[in-house]
Amino acid sequence: MKTEFLSENSAERAAKILKSGGIVAIPTETVYGLAASVYDKNAIKAIFTAKGRPSDNPLIVHISDLKDIENVVSEFPKNAKKLAEKFWPGPLTMIMPKNPKIPKEVTGGLNSVAVRYPSHEVARKIIALAGVPLVAPSANTSGKPSPTKFEHVVNDLNGKVNAIVDGGECAVGLESTVVSTLSDIPKILRPGKISAEDIKSVVGAVEIDKAIFEKPPESEKVLSPGMKYKHYSPDTPIKMVVGDTHRYVNFVNLHGGEDVGALCFDEDIPFLKVPYISYGSANDTSAQSKNLFEALREADKLGVKTLYAHYKETDSLSLAVYNRLVRAAAFNVIKV
Ligand code: AMP
Ligand code: MG
DSSP states (O other), X not given: OOOEEEETTOHHHHHHHHHTTOOEEEOOSSSOEEEEETTOHHHHHHHHHHHTOOTTSOOEEEOSSGGGGGGTBSOOOHHHHHHHHHHOSSXXXXXXXXXXXXXXXXXXXXXXXXXXXXXXHHHHHXXXXXXXXXXXXXXXXXXXXXXXXXXXXXHHHTTTSSEEEEOOSOSXXXXXXXXXXXXXXXXXXXXXXXXXXXXXXXXXXXXXOGGGTSOOOTTSOOSSGXXXXXXXXXXXXXXXXXXXHHHHHHHHHHHOSTTEEEEEOGGGXXXXXXXXXEOSOTTOHXXXXXXXXXXXXXXXXXXXXXXXXXXXXXXXXXXHHHHHHHHHTTTOEEEO
């Protein structure tokens, strides 16, 4: 398939391709998404094929106006309404009871549906012009880091999708916070820029799914099917190292040989004796979020056999960084 490369001023063209059954990668404020009409089962199938995504991993439905919600959900829970008022449009996805009109292929057979109202102008324009809600999983090959730049999407999906819209670098850089509003107390299934504290401040209480911290046992049913899959993995095996600058660089230098590299913070650089790539300052979690996926993609270019990734808890956004890194490291965590 020949992939059309579109500029961010080509929302009309992107919408036309979507309306005629195509799949189009679009920029959003979190990461690039691979979009299709929520009602087009063939296009949805094409998304799973292009990404190599397991069919039981449900897709997020994107809307461009709060009015569209009634076509997507069968009930708009009270807490979801409050959270929508505060955080939509923005990087928050909410799980709600599914409207029967939404095909089961979208939700991996679940009776619930994930909904997001993005703030990115181009994304909103394309959804509005397409005239239907759009499904849009991250526009990467399944298992690889999510794409935060046009070039990442081109690397993974050129020749496999109808078009890719260039919207530059994504502002947040990590996927949306996913919160289930199916029970009285909302539960975070995937951490993101909208933190547990943010949600608590609106609805009074919040739970955090334990699958965020630990590898779910094979046998256990997970609330968010996506959480059970291998994720964000560069080809180079990663081990996550938790500790301050001093302890981290000592550990890495001690274990350093020509086969070892560091996925580090800016502050570590002057002390490291191995090849490195930084993903931001230890104290700037916004920068870490924005840079992490690109750094994971770049890490393979270091040509090392083990990558020690530095993690330090700094603030409420750290949990989102932790969640991606611990999966990239297949839950190999070393405390120093
Ligand atoms: P992605 O679109 O690649 O950012 O991944 C979407 C995430 O949302 C995956 O982790 C899914 O498991 C999760 N998700 C989507 N729909 C649902 C749902 N109905 N219930 C629980 N999790 C969902
Ligand atoms: Mg994804």
